[in-house]
Amino acid sequence: MTRGLARFHPAPRADWMEVMDSDWNDWKWQLKHRLTTLEDLESRLVLSSAERAGIRLSGTKLSLGITPHFFSLIDKKNPHCPIRKQVIPTIDESYVDPSEMLDPVGEDTTSPVPGLVHRYPDRVLLLVTDRCASYCRYCTRSRLVSGASGYDFHPELDRAIDYLKSHTEIRDVLLSGGDPLLLSDEKLDHLLGRLRAIPHLEFLRIGSRIPIFLPQRITPQLCGILKRHHPLWMSIHTNHPRELTTEVHQALGRLADSGIPLGNQSVLLQGVNDDVETMKELVQKLLFCRVRPYYLYQCDLIHGAKHLRSIVSKGLEIIEGLRGFTSGYAVPQFVIDAPGGGGKVPINPDYVIYKDEERVVFRNFQGKVFEYPEPSGSAVKPPNLSVPDYDVVSYS
Numbered sequence: 329m330t331r332g333l334a335r336f337h338p339a340p341r342a343d344w345m346e347v348m349d350s351d352w353n354d355w356k357w358q359l360k361h362r363l364t365t366l367e368d369l370e371s372r373l374v375l376s377s378a379e380r381a382g383i384r385l386s387g388t389k390l391s392l393g394i395t396p397h398f399f400s401l402i403d404k405k406n407p408h409c410p411i412r413k414q415v416i417p418t419i420d421e422s423y424v425d426p427s428e429m430l431d432p433v434g435e436d437t438t439s440p441v442p443g444l445v446h447r448y449p450d451r452v453l454l455l456v457t458d459r460c461a462s463y464c465r466y467c468t469r470s471r472l473v474s475g476a477s478g479y480d481f482h483p484e485l486d487r488a489i490d491y492l493k494s495h496t497e498i499r500d501v502l503l504s505g506g507d508p509l510l511l512s513d514e515k516l517d518h519l520l521g522r523l524r525a526i527p528h529l530e531f532l533r534i535g536s537r538i539p540i541f542l543p544q545r546i547t548p549q550l551c552g553i554l555k556r557h558h559p560l561w562m563s564i565h566t567n568h569p570r571e572l573t574t575e576v577h578q579a580l581g582r583l584a585d586s587g588i589p590l591g592n593q594s595v596l597l598q599g600v601n602d603d604v605e606t607m608k609e610l611v612q613k614l615l616f617c618r619v620r621p622y623y624l625y626q627c628d629l630i631h632g633a634k635h636l637r638s639i640v641s642k643g644l645e646i647i648e649g650l651r652g653f654t655s656g657y658a659v660p661q662f663v664i665d666a667p668g669g670g671g672k673v674p675i676n677p678d679y680v681i682y683k684d685e686e687r688v689v690f691r692n693f694q695g696k697v698f699e700y701p702e703p704s705g706s707a708v709k710p711p712n713l714s715v716p717d718y719d720v721v722s723y724s
């Protein structure tokens with residue numbers, strides 16, 4: 329069984345063998361050489377007609393953009409490659425299910441200032457840019473990221489900062505977008521500094537997929553800037569174990585060495601990661617990279633993502649298949665971001681079989697049934713409540 333470092337491999341540079349290491353390892357080179365057109369893809373990959381049609385349409389919806397680093401992880405021989413599905417458009421995106429929305433989790437309705445979403449009592453989401461290093465075809469913010477759909481995204485940072493200053497109930501700001509790590513070092517430093525100057529803000533965090541799409545961006549200089557603004561946490565976004573390459577492992581190591589606690593958010597995607605074995609490998613590799621799996625999201629009801637959405641019961645099966653079977657630290661919380669704007673709601677497998685004032689009856693990860701007598705109950709009066717029949721073996 330492969331363990332530890334042996335599970336990590338450098339990104340195969342197949343199409344870019346002639347490129348100098350100093351270029352390949354330069355995040356600006358990676359951004360400049362992103363694959364953004366049909367020709368870029370067609371010269372490197374045999375596309376299906378569904379993909380070709382999807383790529384032609386992407387310019388009016390969500391742009392096509394893939395860093396050479398991430399593209400090189402695609403298994404060209406496999407039309408169902410889990411990396412390919414995440415970033416290469418298909419014509420299925422143009423099919424909109426009646427249940428789907430442009431703003432599936434109702435962000436625009438809880439936005440007091442453009443770019444700022446204040447849904448929960450003590451924390452806000454601050455969208456600082458509409459650009460990403462690569463574009464995920466299931467992005468919940470595809471209405472605004474990449475600028476392709478004509479959505480008028482103009483974050484008003486000065487107004488957002490004024491709002492934060494005057495709302496002393498806010499203690500936690502989550503920078504997202506788009507990808508905040510696409511800002512220059514100077515801009516990021518300045519923004520974090522302005523936030524840090526607000527005394528009631530205790531907790532800053534950055535949501536970014538750049539450590540995965542563009543690990544070269546995690547330079548020692550960037551880490552030096554980030555660590556000046558502690559306590560600063562980071563949530564990365566990775567869905568499949570193959571995304572965790574040697575370069576990514578090293579980039580995450582630099583962030584962790586800078587004292588940045590790291591979490592991961594995954595989106596449950598059909599044919600990408602909706603099985604226990606894939607997710608187990610992912611979460612174990614994440615712990616090895618010092619990243620704590622944080623959330624597993626049921627895919628939002630975003631326009632044109634039906635072909636990528638898995639079913640809720642798969643998510644529950646994954647959580648059941650992890651809990652007890654691997655490190656507790658490796659088990660993320662499965663959530664549905666309530667359609668229309670109710671926020672993230674935990675969705676959990678049922679371990680409790682029966683409960684009343686006297687006792688709780690529950691099963692463990694193996695399906696064995698146990699009983700816990702409540703302190704208030706049995707000592708005061710004898711337990712005489714009838715517990716419904718339950719069958720130990722049937723819960724395996």
Ligand SMILES: *Cc1c(COP(=O)(O)O)cnc(C)c1O
Pocket residue numbers: 445446447448451452453502672
């Ligand atoms: C996800 C989210 C947050 C952060 O939620 P946590 O559960 O604290 O990670 C904050 N605001 C909005 C609008 C969000 O969608």
Ligand code: SF4
Pocket residue numbers: 459460462463464466467468469470473505506507537565
């Ligand atoms: S990196 Fe995040 S914001 Fe950007 S396209 Fe992917 S899911 Fe959307």
